Amino acid sequence: MKELSNSVCIVGVDESDEVGKQPDVSQLSLHLQASLNAIADAGLKVSDVDGIFTAGQHSPATLGEALGVNPRYVDGTSVGGCSFIIMVGHALLALHHGLCDVALISHGESGRSGTGVTRGRDTSLSGQYEMPYGFGGAPTYFGMITNRHMHEYGTTLEDWAKVAVSTRAWAGLNPKAMFRDPITVQDVLDSRPMFYPFNLLNICLVTDAGGAVVLTRADRAQDCAKKPVYVRGAGEGTDHVLVTEMEELPLSVATRNSGKKAFEMAGVSHGDFDHIMLYDAFTSGPPIMLESLGFCEPGEGCSFFDAGKSDPGGSLPINTNGGGLSYTHSGMYGIFPIIEAVRQQRGECGDRQVPGASLSLVNGMGGMLSAAGTIVLSNQK
Amino acid sequence: MELKRPLPTPRTPEAKPYWDGLKEGKLMIPKCNDCGHVHFYPRIVCPSCHSRNIGWTQASGKGKLYSFEIAHRSLNPAFKIEAPYILAMIELEEGPRMMSNLINIDPDPAVVKCDMPVEIVFEKQNDDVTIALFQPAS
Numbered sequence: 001m002k003e004l005s006n007s008v009c010i011v012g013v014d015e016s017d018e019v020g021k022q023p024d025v026s027q028l029s030l031h032l033q034a035s036l037n038a039i040a041d042a043g044l045k046v047s048d049v050d051g052i053f054t055a056g057q058h059s060p061a062t063l064g065e066a067l068g069v070n071p072r073y074v075d076g077t078s079v080g081g082c083s084f085i086i087m088v089g090h091a092l093l094a095l096h097h098g099l100c101d102v103a104l105i106s107h108g109e110s111g112r113s114g115t116g117v118t119r120g121r122d123t124s125l126s127g128q129y130e131m132p133y134g135f136g137g138a139p140t141y142f143g144m145i146t147n148r149h150m151h152e153y154g155t156t157l158e159d160w161a162k163v164a165v166s167t168r169a170w171a172g173l174n175p176k177a178m179f180r181d182p183i184t185v186q187d188v189l190d191s192r193p194m195f196y197p198f199n200l201l202n203i204c205l206v207t208d209a210g211g212a213v214v215l216t217r218a219d220r221a222q223d224c225a226k227k228p229v230y231v232r233g234a235g236e237g238t239d240h241v242l243v244t245e246m247e248e249l250p251l252s253v254a255t256r257n258s259g260k261k262a263f264e265m266a267g268v269s270h271g272d273f274d275h276i277m278l279y280d281a282f283t284s285g286p287p288i289m290l291e292s293l294g295f296c297e298p299g300e301g302c303s304f305f306d307a308g309k310s311d312p313g314g315s316l317p318i319n320t321n322g323g324g325l326s327y328t329h330s331g332m333y334g335i336f337p338i339i340e341a342v343r344q345q346r347g348e349c350g351d352r353q354v355p356g357a358s359l360s361l362v363n364g365m366g367g368m369l370s371a372a373g374t375i376v377l378s379n380q381k
Numbered sequence: 382m383e384l385k386r387p388l389p390t391p392r393t394p395e396a397k398p399y400w401d402g403l404k405e406g407k408l409m410i411p412k413c414n415d416c417g418h419v420h421f422y423p424r425i426v427c428p429s430c431h432s433r434n435i436g437w438t439q440a441s442g443k444g445k446l447y448s449f450e451i452a453h454r455s456l457n458p459a460f461k462i463e464a465p466y467i468l469a470m471i472e473l474e475e476g477p478r479m480m481s482n483l484i485n486i487d488p489d490p491a492v493v494k495c496d497m498p499v500e501i502v503f504e505k506q507n508d509d510v511t512i513a514l515f516q517p518a519s
Contacts, residue, residue: 124393127389127391128390128393128422129389129422129480130480131460132386132389132506133386133468134457134466134482135480136457136460140452140468143450144450145448147450148447148495151496193453195468196452242480243470244422244477244478244479244480245428245478249447249448
């Protein structure tokens, strides 16, 4: 795996023209806006793209058709919101072996407005064994993991609230974030009860948004418009789908496996990172991911959010775009932490730039910590 | 009578002994005839040894509340039980976990506790369907 490290670069990233409330933009258009913007960011043409990667309701064939591209390589891996992070690893392999030369990973989701969206997925398991009891929707499941964590490790509602507060502080520095006003721990505790242990401010936004990432081999990347960001390592894993089947609840086997592979390929360890992006659908997600990845002992993940450590100016900035909690969360959020990490590595983040950022971790989950993708990104080989 | 819950849909053929058992007031769960592992949800392969030689066993209906949430609303319009109600993950004493509701207790985190002992309550939905709910063990 070592020879794969640094062999490809992310050369283009962008969102749809706007993110947030976009009732007049169809889901497919969110895809296409993001794709065209990211290709332009790379200084490439649509006709350069010969590998298409996407998850969700649109297949890579639909995207190729809409863009007028006949790709040499397609990937429609769909294991939840982290699919796009996993696809960075898949694109790495395809590019390295010459199966394609320019890979486009695209996301578009009209998660809030439902514009141009048709529903339909297999619910034969959930329909029999969960929905009769009122389950349905991510908060009804992730709270199970969260509450068990509280039981086993004594984690408190205040501990989780600190994650929301830190993430909101970053959102205040991101002009694209939906919610930017600072909040306190008390604000989180006083917000509307939803699904104990979650109040409203423990739960991510629901928005309309697209995002895309363009990759090419490292040699070609030097000729693109922006400073290349190297994919130092990539890893993936899956564990369960139904939370009742989660092997080491409240920790995630998928997350641990994905991180181990990515760190090995990159030749890095936990202490090397100066910037971290984690999939925050819920405030409890990032601490549990840090524990599952081995950054700390089980039960100690919230300490990363203590005393301003993860905040702007803190010793280990986490979720610097404002996260799914405050910036944007269209449904399958995983493309957005990649975009933010690339921008941090390029030094493009303005007020929220992490000074001297040189090694970013991106980890995301699919489903309820069911699947996971981890990538390690750097502006240096 | 108006249904307050979405009926289990679609009931799959491999789960028939489970649903038939509930109608008779029995909690039937799959058991591997080769390795003895008991699993839930019903499927045609043992997730422990990967054998297809699966039989059924009657569970005691006793277990513990592995984790829970207190729902202050429903995200599914077909679920009409009045909030707040308790979403429950039950760990059966035979080992497998299943989702359910915990009933006959205040939906208050001060009294509902992880690992509290629970027991099954059969709740008939219609002539075709009975579901498994749980209450604090007597």
